[in-house]
Amino acid sequence: xxxxxxPVIGPRPLTEFTVVGVSAPEPEDLGGMSPGAxxxxxxxxxxxxxxxxxxxxxxxxxxxxxxxxxxxxxxVELARANKNG
Amino acid sequence: xxxxxxxxxxIEDYAEPRYFNTPDSLGDSYDVVIIGAGGHGLACAYYLxxxxxxxxxxxxxxxxxxxxxxxxxxxxxxxxxxTPEGVRFYDASLSLFRDLSAELEINLFYSERGHYTLAHxxxxxxxxxxxxxxxxxxxVDSELVGEEHIARACPELRxxxxxxxxxxxxxxHAPGAVARHDAVxxxxxxxxxxxxxxxxxxxxVVGIETQGGRVSGVVTNRGTIHTxxxxxxxxxxxxxxxxxxxxxxxxxxxxxxxxxxxxxxxxLDTIIVSGSLHLYISQSSRGEMVMGASLxxxxxxxxxxxxxxxxxxxxxxxxLFPFLSEVKINRQWAGMVDMTPDFAPIMGTTPVAGFFLDAxxxxxxFKATPISGKTMANTIATGQNDELITSFNLSRFEDFQLxxxxxxxxxxx
Ligand SMILES: Cc1cc2nc3c(=O)[nH]c(=O)nc-3n(C[C@H](O)[C@H](O)[C@H](O)COP(=O)(O)OP(=O)(O)OC[C@H]3O[C@@H](n4cnc5c(N)ncnc54)[C@H](O)[C@@H]3O)c2cc1C
Numbered sequence: 019x020x021x022x023x024x025p026v027i028g029p030r031p032l033t034e035f036t037v038v039g040v041s042a043p044e045p046e047d048l049g050g051m052s053p054g055a056x057x058x059x060x061x062x063x064x065x066x067x068x069x070x071x072x073x074x075x076x077x078x079x080x081x082x083x084x085x086x087x088x089x090x091x092x093x094v095e096l097a098r099a100n101k102n103g
Numbered sequence: 104x105x106x107x108x109x110x111x112x113x114i115e116d117y118a119e120p121r122y123f124n125t126p127d128s129l130g131d132s133y134d135v136v137i138i139g140a141g142g143h144g145l146a147c148a149y150y151l152x153x154x155x156x157x158x159x160x161x162x163x164x165x166x167x168x169x170x171x172x173x174x175x176x177x178x179x180x181x182x183x184x185x186t187p188e189g190v191r192f193y194d195a196s197l198s199l200f201r202d203l204s205a206e207l208e209i210n211l212f213y214s215e216r217g218h219y220t221l222a223h224x225x226x227x228x229x230x231x232x233x234x235x236x237x238x239x240x241x242x243v244d245s246e247l248v249g250e251e252h253i254a255r256a257c258p259e260l261r262x263x264x265x266x267x268x269x270x271x272x273x274x275x276h277a278p279g280a281v282a283r284h285d286a287v288x289x290x291x292x293x294x295x296x297x298x299x300x301x302x303x304x305x306x307x308v309v310g311i312e313t314q315g316g317r318v319s320g321v322v323t324n325r326g327t328i329h330t331x332x333x334x335x336x337x338x339x340x341x342x343x344x345x346x347x348x349x350x351x352x353x354x355x356x357x358x359x360x361x362x363x364x365x366x367x368x369x370x371l372d373t374i375i376v377s378g379s380l381h382l383y384i385s386q387s388s389r390g391e392m393v394m395g396a397s398l399x400x401x402x403x404x405x406x407x408x409x410x411x412x413x414x415x416x417x418x419x420x421x422x423l424f425p426f427l428s429e430v431k432i433n434r435q436w437a438g439m440v441d442m443t444p445d446f447a448p449i450m451g452t453t454p455v456a457g458f459f460l461d462a463x464x465x466x467x468x469f470k471a472t473p474i475s476g477k478t479m480a481n482t483i484a485t486g487q488n489d490e491l492i493t494s495f496n497l498s499r500f501e502d503f504q505l506x507x508x509x510x511x512x513x514x515x516x
Contacts, residue, residue, distance in 0.1 A: 019410055033411055037401040054501035058353035058444055062342040064404040087404045 024094050027076055038070040041081055066092060122289055123168070123296045129303060132329035133161045135483060136321050137336060138308045138344060140164030141173040142284070142469065143461050144336035145291035145302075146476020147483070152298035154477070155484035160300045162292075163323060165307035169288030172338050173469065175406075175438035177361050177383065177395045178284045179374055180470040181218050183238050183245045183276040185230070185511035188494040189447060190241045192474060195491060197278060199473035207290030211282045212388055216374050217256065218279020219248075223268035223379040230510045231274035238276070248275045256373050265422040268379055279374050281385055281393075287472055311347045311458065318457030332483060334459045339404075339439030341462040348455050352462070353500050354441045358399040359466050360412040362435035364427070366390030378512070380419040391433065394420060398440070398466070406437045440465050447506035450479065450495040451488040459483055460497060466512070 020032040048056050064087025071080045071094075079097035084090065111119075135151060137144045140162045151157040164170075182194035204211045222228040231247055238245030249272050250262060262270045292302055303325075310322035311333060320329045335344045341354050366389050376383040381397040396416045399409070413435055421428055442465045443449060449463035461479050464471065478489035488496060494506055 032400070033415070035400070052501050054503055055351065058500040059351040060342075060353055060355050061351070062355040062402060062404075063346060069401070084401075086402050089403055089405050089407060 022071075022082070022091060022094060024073070024078075024080060025096050027073065027078065030073065034073055034075060035080075036072045036074065037082075038072055041068045041070050062086075064088075070097065122293045123302050126301045126303065129306065129323065129325050129328060130161065130301070133301075134159040134330070135332045135334065136160075136328060136330045137162045137334045138321075139171065139335065139337040139340075140168045140288070140292065140302055140304065141171045141336060141338060142169065142288045142291065142472035143173075143338075143464070143475050143479075144334070145288055145295055146472050147334060147336065147461065147479045148295040148300045148302075148476075149291045149298070150477045150480035151483065152295060152300060154480060157480075157484060158299035160295075161328065162295070162300060162302045163306045163308055163321070164302065164304045165324075167304050168292050168302065169285050172438040172440060172464070173288045173472070174285050175361070175436055176284055176469040177385070177393050178281045178469060179218070179376075179383065179385070180213075180280040180282060181276050182243050182278065182470075183218070183220075183234055183274060183511070184508060185234050185237060186447070186506055186508055187237060187241060188506065189508050189511065190238060190243055192491050192495075193470060194241065194243055196471050196474035197280075199477065200280070200282065200470075203287075203290070203473060207294055209286050209290040209293070211286045211290065213280055213282045214388070215278055215280045216372055216385065218276040218374045219253065219256065219376065220274040220276075221253075221270050221375065221377040221379070222272050222274070223264065223270055223377065225271070227378060228271050231272065234274055234511060244277045246275055248273050257371065257375065259370060259426070260375065260423055261425060264380075265425070267422055281374065281387070284469060287469075291472075291476065308344065308347075311344075313348065313455060316456055318455060331457050332459070333457065334461060334479060334483060336461040336479075338441050338462065338464050338468065341441050341460075345460075348453075348458060350453060350455065350458075350497075352449060352497060353444050354449070354463055355402050356404055356439050357401070357442055358403050358405065358407070358437045359395070359440045360399065360408055360435060360437045361393065361395040362413055362416070362432050363387070363391040363393050364430045365433050367392070367430060375423070377419075377423070380422065382416055382419045382423075384420060384424075392427065392430065398442070399437075404439060406439060408435045408437050412437075442466075444500075445505040446508040446512050448475070448492075448495050449497050450475065450492045451482050451497070452486075453497055463495075 083093040312320040371386040443463040
């Protein structure tokens, strides 16, 4: 079983998480890209990227940095680390 | 030992003809270059030659014939889809499959088993009824059935599901079938090869050249080829090939895993699918239980297998068939599948003239092998999208004209 080492909740099995998707800033404007392309198109080639992961049991959100070709997790941080609570 | 084999002990030359020609060198130019020698690429090559007299074709394969998802799938063939365009398309594929063994002169072990999509909730039952109505309207044998029917077809199935999500009914599709997946690729490859098509294995496409917005050539690890027409039929590698041309698509790559048990006596002659339990199961002609589940939980460009997959699949299978707890898993594997947001393929012309796409086959493309080959061949020969595939064009996303086939997906995603 793949174990994810998280801040606050410690080591957790992969099956406890929902991988929600890529975490990327919204662009100010689409710069000529059509709305359809912005909504649907993806860049699904092997790369290192940051994703939203949700841990159901504790209702915590994490930002997980992962390589999508090597199946390797590079870093995990709490998504709202600097908010109170 | 068969007499046929014994004969070879006394003959000097090994007389069995090779399945495929193995051309020594790449040509300088071809009328059509097909990227990917999976079932789809080889079928297209075959129909280009058979239906359109286009023989000067090269199929380029970076690995070996059928080594992609074609040789990794669980071979379920059905046409009980949800949208009229989907039902028409897949049903045309079933018609081709029925005569394909004879046509390709290879035994595909095409075996109609009857396909049950179990409903464990009112919502699934509702989708099943909707599918049955659409199917019947289009002449596809499909109906909603209850407990007694299921019990007759599969007495071993524990319909109370261990008390957890009891079964309320099922969508029954009598023509649902399985076939030998490798043979589909070999059969199309051999016939295409006999018609003059060149199949180059261990030949990877690394770039596509254009001139004035038109395809002009293909760059491979073995040199550059001139061509005005390229078909990409690379399933799990589609985003990388699109990138060579600066094109984008909604395709995302996920691993899809499957496994087989040790062979046991024949007991299951139907195909059982449960979307709620995320599983499907059939018995191969060798006696193995062939089983699969839904996609892996995250995008990944790799074919590694995981323990999470087998353990959660077995957990669910045992709710339906507790007696299988004694049976061992023999092998597990994964393929990289090209998922689309509406669970429909992406086929036909693209914004780059001379570049055609056959992709977005996700977890459902094996059954489409014959019809996608045929319609893509027609599209390439005429330069116009075949009428069966017009709704599947890449442009549908820009236009917000999605197909909405998700409700007919075999397992929850
Ligand atoms: C576990 C699993 C179960 C499945 N179950 C079913 C099922 O029950 N029913 C069903 O209908 N479908 C099923 N599918 C889906 C089905 O297998 C695929 O949709 C279908 O086989 C795709 O065929 P293809 O010919 O398009 O692609 P592939 O068979 O994947 O062929 C693509 C080929 O392109 C080659 N290639 C890639 N990039 C390059 C390059 N740059 N240069 C040269 N060659 C390249 C690859 O090596 C590969 O051989 C399943 C898939 C998996 C993984």
